[in-house]
């Protein structure tokens with residue numbers, strides 16, 4: 001079908017209107033990589049590179065021991081430092097865990113919850129992800145909630161059902177007011193750290209399914225206002241075409257968040 005210039009321009013306006021409703025968020029997930037000194041050196045390196053680039057929020061989620069020094073290094077800049085997980089109990093005998101209050105007392109605003117590595121290697125389930133999400137939100141934190149299908153689920157054609165189910169289970173009993181502090185990161189597990197990236201069309205479609213699920217739970221306006229990121233081998237070369245998609249409002253970036261030039265290029269792609 002020949003494209004109609006009036007329709008194309010209408011489509012662009014609608015896309016712009018939708019995007020204007022929500023904030024683009026480019027978040028790095030450092031995972032278990034930088035020592036505190038390396039984290040500080042990285043922030044000092046990237047700070048001038050992203051200075052003044054305010055069309056998106058820039059966050060690095062860091063291992064607990066890196067948070068305080070990285071925050072100190074990021075002071076006065078447009079970079080925020082978040083955590084990579086949080087426990088659901090307020091306090092007590094939970095060796096090795098960190099509570100939301102411990103994080104908020106340091107001024108930490110953002111936390112990743114439900115990352116596929118937590119689900120795969122640390123036995124996290126939709127139930128524990130939901131508990132952590134509710135605890136973080138109750139403490140006033142902003143949650144980057146990760147979900148996504150594994151390879152077999154994509155190959156078997158059940159991706160939509162899987163992400164829709166995860167969205168419902170992970171957001172169980174989250175109030176409409178709390179939902180305003182939730183970002184969902186759609187991360188197909190087969191694309192994480194593998195160099196395989198979802199095509200922009202796949203990312204857009206699945207983020208759209210997640211948005212529709214949120215709409216079924218909280219209404220269309222809430223769903224349209226929600227930032228939904230794509231994550232999984234996003235890098236300087238593929239970020240632009242992923243971020244250009246209507247339903248993709250940012251990225252959660254692993255490997256490329258450890259290299260200042262690559263991460264900055266992704267920030268630039270979001271400008």
Ligand code: PGA
Nearest residue numbers: 192193232233253254255
């Ligand atoms: P990756 O990781 O960019 O290295 O694939 C993404 C993530 O795990 O959040």
